[in-house]
Amino acid sequence: MAEYFVFEIAESLLGKLASNLYEEVSRAFDLYEDVQGLRDTLLIVKGVLLDAEEKKEKKHGLREWLRQIQNVCLDTEDVLDGFECQSLRKQVLKASGSTRMKVDHFFSSSNSLVFRFRMARQIKNVRRRLDKIAADGRKFGLERIDVEHSRLQRREMTYSHVDASGVIGREKDREETIKLLMQPHPHGDGYGDQSVCVIPIVGFGGLGKTTLAKLVFNDKRMDDLFPLKMWVCISDDFDIRQIVVKIINSASDPTISVVPQESIDNLDIEQLQSRLRHKLSCQKYLLVLDDVWNDDRAKWIELKDLIKVGAIGSKIIVTTRSHSIASMMGTVPSYVLEGLSAENCLSLFLKWAFKEGEEKEHPNLVEIGKEIVKKCGGVPLALKTSGSSLFSVFDLERWEVMRDHELWNLKQQEDDILPSLKLSYDQMPSYLRHCFAFFSLYPKDFGFTSAEMANFWVTLGLLRSPFGSQKIENVGKLYIYELYSRSFLEDFEDFGTVYYFKLHDLVHDLSLYVAKEEFLMVNSHTRKIPEQVRHISVVENDSLSHTLFPKFRGVRTIIFPVDGVGVGSEYLLETWIKRYKYLRHLDLSDSFFETLPNSIAKLEHLRALSLDNNCSIKRLPNSFCKLQNLQMLSLRRCLGLETLPKRLGMLIRLRKLYITTKQSILLEDEFASLNSLHTLIFEYSDNLKFLFQGAQAQLPSLKVLIIQSCGNLESLPLHLLPKLEVLIVTRCVMLNLSFNSERPIQRLMMKYLHIEQCARQQTLPQWIQGASNTLRTLLISNFHCLEKLPEWLNTMTDLKMLHIVNCPQLLHLPSEMHRLRALEDLIIDGCPELGRKCEPQSGEYWSFISHIKCVSIGETRKRKLLFQMLSRLRLKCT
Structure with a gap:
């Protein structure tokens, strides 16, 4: 049954009605009394909405009442946004000074007289509807509930989630699966259809099939046993072509120049299967096919025929919820994953419900926790979500609600929506529930970034700063992190300015459930x-x-x-x-x-x-x-776009602009009026030589600039961007990064810098030193002529992440590298001699970097993830 998000919508609507803009415009158009009457009724209704949401399952008719209120609130928002549209039109009209525009405006529907009549009629209509619904609500005997007491306490941002090394209760499963992988094929290797061994891991959603597969996949014994390892998520669509492309990509080493994704997409299936067979031929490989739903045996045999060209001893792990699919695909009996033991269940629950050792101080809650654990049925996801929803909550009544909630009595549904997961959803703050529902618009196994979801939520008016003046982009990240802390997200990676994550299938099912x-x-x-x-x-x-x-x-x-x-x-x-x-x-x-x-x-x-x-x-x-x-x-990859639209400056609310254009020069006056512009991205603009030519003024609001594959771009006007925080420059072969060398070093506010494929650069440009007090992330990739890192790098006192990839001529680190006490994450890869000098214990530079929390020297696994993630950042999300 569908959920409603009435409280959050009503709260947002009241925020608008209380703003100066709506008061001024409503007075100007003689609508003040109607708007205030609407606000008064809405305040009364809002007061009982929380009680209505809690009682909607028990009182007949409440769900329909909530649906009616939600509809009228959304319609009211549509009407009131007309005020904002009118205000923006007037601003543009005033700024333009154009007689033609003023004449057009007079004869348009936005003329003040026409607007006043239309708005008066619409506001009276929605007020009448809301008054009637409010009167109908009195028969339900609803009570006013304090908002603050209705929401969960905010969890600490430092709460640490379990990674692969911290998985509880799967040691035996891992060893049993590895034993299967180490055994010879029971029917003999190398004979017909039995040339590759397929090991299914089967169990219903949330048991941890994917987690077990990851534990096995990343075990060092597998590195020795299988020279080639590949991971492919299948999910709902068993499309042979897409699976072949995924296997090819997974088998490719990102350190080597490979065929771009666009080229792979243009290959026909004959060319793809040839490339696949070339990749796998005579290789002893381990392939994980994760989350298989396909029950069409013909499709599976077609895929198996393509991949059974590996060396003797190759193995495939398949994870699936279906026993029939496991039977169809497996060449050995399925490994049926069971729930965790009672002891491990309690350990996992307590790990997520308390800080380490904290449970000893609350024995009464632990006893209730034992009862909650019994109802989780050994399902790790249920244990984690129910435990984390009670994290730092010491109210006995709240624990009893979790234990006694009626959802525990619901039977497990065919689509595996666990009662515990639904209960954790119910205990989310209303603002988070509304945002969560939007994940239902994406297919399973979709990879998200915090930036793209924040963009989505911003445009729909769903984000509100809990601290008043906080940047709206940061609010989106906070929402994502809160979902992560509640265990609703997986494969979560923090890349400094952005998070990357996916939804567990079970969580995606939940989003579909609540979003009907x-x-x-x-x-x-x-x-x-x-x-x-x-x-x-x-x-x-x-x-x-x-x-x-x-x-x-x-x-x-x-x-x-x-x-x-x-x-x-x-x-x-x-x-x-x-x-x-x-x-x-x-x-x-x-x-x-x-x-x-x-x-x-x-x-x-x-x-x-x-x-x-x-x-x-x-x-x-x-x-x-x-x-x-x-x-x-966003006009990304619009490769035929000849020019940007005229009067671009009229888009006075524009915050994010992504451009691909055939223009060679972008003049300053095309951007001068965009006073709200926060993010600007250029990519695949091969003719572009100059940005903001003729500029006399700065762009004071621009925080993010990304330039990718602009092969003729010659310079960057950083002196026009005093507030720039994020700069990403990749594949701009004509760009001279060492510009303005004759000028004094300009103080910058940059926090994130990624520069890639600057083939002629022998040293880092000195202007980076201007960000010594602010830079937190520095990513350097494919500098084939880079010979040394400057000594001033040691002045980057806030630097937390430093990745140096594919700089083969780089031989030395700065002599006082140990001064970078804030540095937490260092990757050096594709730098053979420097990597040797940084080897743990034995390398001459080890003493410089041994204080760093996470050091990866020549480890391709993390770099491969970074490579994929950065590609997505550039193409999809910022």
Whole structure:
């Protein structure tokens, strides 16, 4: 049954109504009394919403009452956003001074008289609806609940999650699985279909099949046994071509120049299978096929025929929830993963519920914990989520609620939504529950970054700073970290400015469970989209029938999250624009229409628009710049785009701008009015030579600048970017990084610097020294001529992460490297002589770096993950 997010929506709406903007505009248009009446009713309703949410399962009719309130609140938000649109139009009109624009405005629907009449009618309508619903709510006898007491306490950010080395209770399973891998094939190696041994690990969701496979995969004995190891996640779609591509990529060493992903995607299946067989031929390999759902034996045999070319002794581990799939794929009996022992269950639960040793101070809670543990059925994910939801909570009543909650009595569903996981969701703060539901729009095994999810949540108005003035981008990271601390995220990696993570299948199931009615992921099996849906994702091209999409005008989100899936029908796009005028987030990635309709200007509420990977589009209509609410615009890999739209400066709320263009020069006046611009990215702009040419003024709000594959770019105007915090420069072969060498070193505020493939650079540019007091992350990659690191590197007192990769001529570290006391993470790889000098204990530089918490010298596993992650950062998320 669907969840509702009424409290959070109502709170956000009240925040808007209390702002100076709405008070001023409502007075100006003689709507002040109506707006205040709306606010008063909403305050009354909000007071009992928490009680309604807690009692909705027990009182008949409450769910429908909550649904009605949510709908009217969202409709009210749409109406009130009209005030903001009008205010922005006036700002642009005033700044332009254009007589033509003023005449157009007078005859448009945004004319003050027309606007006043329309808004008065709409506000009176939503106020009348809300008053009626509020009156209906009195029959439920709801009570007012204090917000602060209804939410869980905030957990400490320093709480440490279990990594592979800290897994509890799987030592025996690991050894048994390794024993299977070390045994010869029971039917003999090298004979027909039995030439490769397939070992299935089977069990229902949340038991830890993937964790066990990782423990085995990373065991050092496997490195000695299998020269080639590959990990491929299969998930729902058993697409042979995609699996072959994944195996090829997994078998490739990122230290070696490999065929780009774009080229692999262009190969046909014959070329791919040839490359696959070349990779695997005569190699003794270990291949993990994680999370297999395919029960089509013909597809499995087709894949097996392609990969059974390895050397004698090659092994495949398959993880799956299905015993029938395990039987179909396995050449040996399945390894059936069981729940943890009672002792291990309690140990795991206590590890997540208390700080180390803290449980001894609360024996009464431990006794209740033992009862909770029994109801978790030995499932590690259930133990972790229930334990972490009680972390640093010492209220006896709260523990008893967890123990006695009625959800424990629900039977395990076919889709494995564990009662304990749902209960942990229920105890999330309302703001986090609403954000969590948006994960339901993405397919299983999707890799997320905190930046892209924060962008999404920002455009929908879901983020609010708990500390008042905190940057909205940082609030998104806080939300992600809180979900991580509650064990809702896995494969979590911290790369300084951004987190990378995935959702466990069980957690993804939960997101689908709570998001029904309002959220929908559309695929080829979708026959009808419910009328009340407001957020839609499309994950398969053959599901794009215009008759499928509802006529309901409240849709706020349409996205295409899967690479290669996009809209090609201009008619369908025009239908959406005409029908869904309250759209906030429109992601048309991988689409292939040639023009964007002039009618796009009608989407006055639009906050985010992505046209990524549309190689057909050449220009944007002039009307495009009427989207004054636009906060994020992405034109990445629009390789046919000839110029940026005229009057770009009219987009005065724009915070993030991602560009691919054929222009050679970008003039300063195209950016001068973008006073809110926070992030600017250029990529695959081969003609681009100069940024901000003719600039006289600085861009004071720009914090993030990423430049990738701009082969003719000659210089960077860092002197125009006084607040820059993140700089990533990759594959810009003509760029001279040692610019401004004749000027005094400028003080910088940079925190994150990644420079890659600067082939002619013999030393690091000296301007980096200007960030000595702020730089926290420095990544240097593929500097083939770099001979030494400057001594001033020792002045980077805040530096926490230093990665030096593929710098083969680099021989020495600075002599006072030990002064970098804040440094926690050092990777040196692809630097043969320097790596030898940094070897633990024996290397002459070991004493310089032995104080560093995490040191990796020549270890490709972590570097490979970094390589993949940085590629995603550049292509997808910042």
